[in-house]
Amino acid sequence: MPYRKTAVLVGLLFLSSTLTFSVGSSLLEDHFSGTDSGEGRLLAGVLLEGYTAFAVAGIGVALFPVLKPHGRHLTVGYLILRCMECAAIVAVGCYFLVSKNELTDYALLVYAFSGAGGLVLSYLLLRSGLVARWLSVLGLVGYAVLLAGVASDLLGFVDINSGAGTAFYVPGGLFEAVLPLLLIFKGFRPVVPAPHAGVSGGRLTSQGVRG
Numbered sequence: 001m002p003y004r005k006t007a008v009l010v011g012l013l014f015l016s017s018t019l020t021f022s023v024g025s026s027l028l029e030d031h032f033s034g035t036d037s038g039e040g041r042l043l044a045g046v047l048l049e050g051y052t053a054f055a056v057a058g059i060g061v062a063l064f065p066v067l068k069p070h071g072r073h074l075t076v077g078y079l080i081l082r083c084m085e086c087a088a089i090v091a092v093g094c095y096f097l098v099s100k101n102e103l104t105d106y107a108l109l110v111y112a113f114s115g116a117g118g119l120v121l122s123y124l125l126l127r128s129g130l131v132a133r134w135l136s137v138l139g140l141v142g143y144a145v146l147l148a149g150v151a152s153d154l155l156g157f158v159d160i161n162s163g164a165g166t167a168f169y170v171p172g173g174l175f176e177a178v179l180p181l182l183l184i185f186k187g188f189r190p191v192v193p194a195p196h197a198g199v200s201g202g203r204l205t206s207q208g209v210r211g
Helices: 004-033 039-070 072-099 106-128 133-154 163-185
Strands: 191-193 204-206
Touching: 004 039, 004 163, 039 072, 039 106, 072 106, 106 133, 106 163, 133 163
Parallel strands: none
Antiparallel strands: 191 204
16 A cells, blocks of 8 residues: 555644644643643643644655645645744744743634645645545535634634634544544555546546545
């Protein structure tokens, strides 16, 4: 099975980065809200989010050879967005440690990069057939909804971190729960060159794409 080890690695990075960002954000929220203002909690939160930063960049690097045959420019764009997400998380973490002050709505910046990158990834997965079509479509919908939530929050229409606003996380969160498990236990679907790939510019089709 092609890229089996890569699939497992990407799946583990997806799951671990989601967990560490969630826990790290919670620790930082407790620190800045005064629930527990100890320096240890601040440092732990920053370190956990730091792991998240390098994990998401690692996802972009690991997926590059897998996605490149299905759209080189889009794959480069996906890698850049993941690296920008990494840089944003690291920069904010350094700000927290140096200033000891909270940065309002910094998570929205992270979600913007994550949502944009997720849209590119989902489109590439849909076009390539590397995963089931329904899962790729779920990713497209989920990340579009997340970006809509980020925009709505920035405009003051809703708070996506409380109440009904948390619904903006649901479809994308479902995609990020299902995709890594599928990659870990099943891997990518095999894809083969189309019959006239040399004439049509190297388009690829998936075996058994109807799943």
